[in-house]
Amino acid sequence: MKYSAAIIDTNVVIAGLLTGNAESPTARILDGMLKGASPFLLSTALLAEYREVLLREKIRALHGLAERDVDVLLAALAANAIVREPDARSGAPDAKDDHLWALLQSPAESVLVTGDLALTKRPPEGSIVLQPRAFLALLPG
Numbered sequence: 001m002k003y004s005a006a007i008i009d010t011n012v013v014i015a016g017l018l019t020g021n022a023e024s025p026t027a028r029i030l031d032g033m034l035k036g037a038s039p040f041l042l043s044t045a046l047l048a049e050y051r052e053v054l055l056r057e058k059i060r061a062l063h064g065l066a067e068r069d070v071d072v073l074l075a076a077l078a079a080n081a082i083v084r085e086p087d088a089r090s091g092a093p094d095a096k097d098d099h100l101w102a103l104l105q106s107p108a109e110s111v112l113v114t115g116d117l118a119l120t121k122r123p124p125e126g127s128i129v130l131q132p133r134a135f136l137a138l139l140p141g
């Protein structure tokens with residue numbers, strides 16, 4: 001399967017940061033994002049969601065990063081991303097994920113990478129939604 005860019009859901013970024021296993025699919029995806037190893041899409045809404053979740057008290061207790069460190073991490077992600085501001089769309093299984101649906105449908109042949117089973121079961125018509133392990137199988141090397 002060929003894709004032009006990936007949209008990495010917040011749950012994958014959080015899991016990649018929190019895992020103690022550098023070889024886990026989520027850690028490898030986050031590392032690839034930070035290195036700009038493959039094209040990925042961001043919108044201001046998705047970047048804001050990353051920040052909001054990373055700064056939640058329970059999540060901060062797990063990763064131990066200060067707000068400044070979270071902002072440095074997000075700046076590194078944004079520096080390697082393709083930024084898109086797609087038109088609003090609806091239809092995601094959960095309305096709070098509509099921004100992901102909009103990004104997924106903005107460029108042709110993009111893929112959404114998520115651990116959210118509801119999103120993988122009901123992708124928009126003509127779109128591809130994969131779990132992290134399946135996405136890694138598409139990457140070279």
